[in-house]
Amino acid sequence: MVSQHQGGSERRRLWESWSWLLKPEVPGLLLLASALRLYGLNRTEFDDDQATLFRMAYDAVHQGLLPVTSNTGSIGAQHPPGVVYLFMLPAALSANPLWAAVLVALLNVLAVLLTYFFLYRYYGRLAAVTGSFLYASAVLPVKYARFIWQPNIAAPFVVLFLLALFRGVVARRQGWFAWAVLWLALLYQAHEVNLLLAAPLLLCLVLAPQTVRWRDALFALLALLLVFTPSLLWLLVSGLHDLRSTLSFSNHQAGGLSLQALRIYRLFIIPYDQLPHRSDAILLPLHRLFSWLKLAMPALLILAALWLLVVLVRRQAGPAAEQAESQGAAEPGRWWPRLRQAWESLRSDGQRCGALILLLWQLFPLLVFLRYGGELHTQYLLLLMPGPFLLIGIVVARGCQWLYQREGWLQRLRLAGYLLVGLLVVAQSLASAVSVLDALEGHFDDRAFQPYPYHNDLASLQQALAATDQLAQREHLSRAYITVDDATRTALFFLSRQMQTPVSLFDAHCLLLPTERTVMLVGPYDSWVTALLERFTHATLVSRLPRPGGLPFSLYVIEPETQGATSVQAAPWRLGALEALSSQAVPLTLTERSQTTTWLVSPWRVMQEAQPVLNTTYAYRFVATAGASSSQSLATTCTFNRLQAGERLLVTFSLADMEPIPSSLLLRIWSYRTVFYMPNYGPLHLETSISKEINLHLLQTVEGLTQFPLSVSSGIGG
Numbered sequence: 001m002v003s004q005h006q007g008g009s010e011r012r013r014l015w016e017s018w019s020w021l022l023k024p025e026v027p028g029l030l031l032l033a034s035a036l037r038l039y040g041l042n043r044t045e046f047d048d049d050q051a052t053l054f055r056m057a058y059d060a061v062h063q064g065l066l067p068v069t070s071n072t073g074s075i076g077a078q079h080p081p082g083v084v085y086l087f088m089l090p091a092a093l094s095a096n097p098l099w100a101a102v103l104v105a106l107l108n109v110l111a112v113l114l115t116y117f118f119l120y121r122y123y124g125r126l127a128a129v130t131g132s133f134l135y136a137s138a139v140l141p142v143k144y145a146r147f148i149w150q151p152n153i154a155a156p157f158v159v160l161f162l163l164a165l166f167r168g169v170v171a172r173r174q175g176w177f178a179w180a181v182l183w184l185a186l187l188y189q190a191h192e193v194n195l196l197l198a199a200p201l202l203l204c205l206v207l208a209p210q211t212v213r214w215r216d217a218l219f220a221l222l223a224l225l226l227v228f229t230p231s232l233l234w235l236l237v238s239g240l241h242d243l244r245s246t247l248s249f250s251n252h253q254a255g256g257l258s259l260q261a262l263r264i265y266r267l268f269i270i271p272y273d274q275l276p277h278r279s280d281a282i283l284l285p286l287h288r289l290f291s292w293l294k295l296a297m298p299a300l301l302i303l304a305a306l307w308l309l310v311v312l313v314r315r316q317a318g319p320a321a322e323q324a325e326s327q328g329a330a331e332p333g334r335w336w337p338r339l340r341q342a343w344e345s346l347r348s349d350g351q352r353c354g355a356l357i358l359l360l361w362q363l364f365p366l367l368v369f370l371r372y373g374g375e376l377h378t379q380y381l382l383l384l385m386p387g388p389f390l391l392i393g394i395v396v397a398r399g400c401q402w403l404y405q406r407e408g409w410l411q412r413l414r415l416a417g418y419l420l421v422g423l424l425v426v427a428q429s430l431a432s433a434v435s436v437l438d439a440l441e442g443h444f445d446d447r448a449f450q451p452y453p454y455h456n457d458l459a460s461l462q463q464a465l466a467a468t469d470q471l472a473q474r475e476h477l478s479r480a481y482i483t484v485d486d487a488t489r490t491a492l493f494f495l496s497r498q499m500q501t502p503v504s505l506f507d508a509h510c511l512l513l514p515t516e517r518t519v520m521l522v523g524p525y526d527s528w529v530t531a532l533l534e535r536f537t538h539a540t541l542v543s544r545l546p547r548p549g550g551l552p553f554s555l556y557v558i559e560p561e562t563q564g565a566t567s568v569q570a571a572p573w574r575l576g577a578l579e580a581l582s583s584q585a586v587p588l589t590l591t592e593r594s595q596t597t598t599w600l601v602s603p604w605r606v607m608q609e610a611q612p613v614l615n616t617t618y619a620y621r622f623v624a625t626a627g628a629s630s631s632q633s634l635a636t637t638c639t640f641n642r643l644q645a646g647e648r649l650l651v652t653f654s655l656a657d658m659e660p661i662p663s664s665l666l667l668r669i670w671s672y673r674t675v676f677y678m679p680n681y682g683p684l685h686l687e688t689s690i691s692k693e694i695n696l697h698l699l700q701t702v703e704g705l706t707q708f709p710l711s712v713s714s715g716i717g718g
Contacts, residue, residue, distance in 0.1 A: 169357060182223040281444075454487050460553075468521045508523055543555045619672055665709070
């Protein structure tokens with residue numbers, strides 16, 4: 001009988017633990033969260049960081065490497081490698097980065113589901129519905145769930161971390177500490193700033209020390225070793241360099257208060273901050289439908305914070321409180337017993353402990369960033385999500401519960417609360433849908449994406465490469481040439497690996513011309529390449545390949561150089577790897593968008609082969625000074641993934657605005673290779689995203705000449 005009763009209790013507890021999944025609102029919640037995060041995801045942002053992270057994961061899987069860093073942060077230190085290990089899962093199945101973006105989106109859908117579970121378990125069904133639906137439909141959380149980036153994976157681990165804390169402090173159950181440490185370690189892998197969540201963890205240790213066992217501490221230590229082993233290897237290899245850089249990051253102290261954090265925090269709960277400048281944006285005619293949210297959401301959040309403060313400071317009713325009051329009245333000068341009694345009263349009240357954890361989670365990072373002197377980025381506050389929506393869900397549920405307990409018209413007023421929740425969710429969902437559609441249609445300023453020169457989406461890049469590959473196959477061309485710049489270099493170097501046609505990628509500042517008929521893909525803002533093609537080659541424009549929000553890619557067929565096609569002189573210098581085709585630089589003027597720029601063009605010929613090697617680029621650095629006594633210096637670096645003997649190279653030097661054209665130049669050329677730093681640690685082949693220059697040397701002629709005079713022709717081409 002006892003065993004049957006225990007078995008029935010276990011089944012009942014198991015049913016209660018998972019019964020929330022059968023609530024009718026859960027499928028709708030998942031549908032809303034999934035639609036906003038997955039729709040049109042093939043046009044996910046794919047710039048330098050995204051390409052670096054997925055490339056590292058793909059190489060780790062297929063080259064047998066052990067990642068010890070991810071990409072490089074804004075302060076120069078290497079981010080932890082945890083996200084690379086996560087992306088190794090989709091990279092093992094496909095070379096298409098889309099599946100890594102899908103994984104990020106699904107993790108954020110999971111965060112929405114976990115938000116519902118947390119609120120349902122500790123604050124009731126109405127709080128769960130309100131908070132989770134508001135979080136699922138919020139504009140900025142949806143935006144950060146739609147592209148590859150390490151801060152974007154934090155959301156589900158934040159909620160799991162919160163669940164672990166509440167298990168120990170509110171539910172007073174053991175076994176929470178090791179899980180909390182594990183989730184915090186994984187959050188640190190998403191971004192170092194998430195270490196600020198250690199503050200609520202320490203608070204929970206003080207509130208419920210009796211729930212932590214020695215074996216929990218041992219499991220926590222094992223979790224830390226497991227998560228941080230690659231980072232520890234990197235610290236050993238790098239001589240603690242990144243640790244010093246990270247510590248220096250914490251020293252950015254402002255002379256006064258900075259409101260950056262509060263402004264960014266507000267951005268997470270409102271549909272938009274500023275209206276778009278483009279007239280075709282869908283948001284423009286509809287923005288008044290969402291403008292009231294800019295007042296309603298902050299007001300509800302402030303009300304929620306005030307309610308949590310009231311819960312935190314209220315006195316506990318009952319014999320213990322009466323005894324404490326009587327002791328305080330009898331001994332008015334004894335403050336320590338009253339303080340200790342208040343602390344014990346707080347620790348014994350799960351609702352007040354929960355309120356304190358939520359307030360510390362939301363307020364502590366904001367207070368820290370009030371004194372931050374550097375530029376505060378939006379992703380630094382992702383550790384606070386989905387906090388605002390949790391708080392709003394809780395206060396709405398408590399308000400409706402209070403109205404339900406009243407009589408008369410106050411009881412009926414709770415219907416207005418339900419209506420408000422519905423309006424909030426509908427308005428936010430519509431605002432997020434508009435934001436997603438505007439992004440997919442390119443209704444944004446393409447060149448306003450910092451720190452990149454312009455924005456790229458994955459589908460446009462893949463379609464441009466596919467069109468190039470198909471044209472080369474159809475025309476039976478043996479090679480394709482593709483220009484790269486600061487916005488496309490990392491992405492195209494990785495994506496072009498999947499092309500069937502052998503590819504020559506080169507920096508758009510230096511036009512590389514083939515020895516045979518070939519196809520060339522020119523970047524959307526590489527207008528000087530187009531000017532060089534028109535001036536120095538016979539190029540036929542085949543098609544324009546559109547991109548949302550900006551100029552298209554251009555696809556050309558380049559005819560080989562024929563006898564007399566160029567008026568260059570006999571080679572004045574032979575440098576082994578390069579041969580000068582002229583001792584004269586030609587000015588070329590380009591007018592674009594009412595701006596005129598002048599370039600000096602120097603023609604060269606490649607004399608040595610350079611075969612493609614994984615993650616290796618070949619480079620020539622041209623430095624020209626306007627005479628020995630002049631301070632005017634022009635520099636251009638030409639990078640390539642491969643070189644073929646006989647190819648022509650047109651090197652361009654950009655003149656600054658209003659800078660006079662020099663009559664002569666003195667030129668020096670350095671050659672080197674750029675590779676990724678891949679140190680070995682015993683039998684382990686470590687992977688980093690750090691690039692380094694090797695085999696740097698100054699080119700010279702057989703006679704030992706290292707400086708070459710260039711005259712500048714007087715005519716200016718247009």
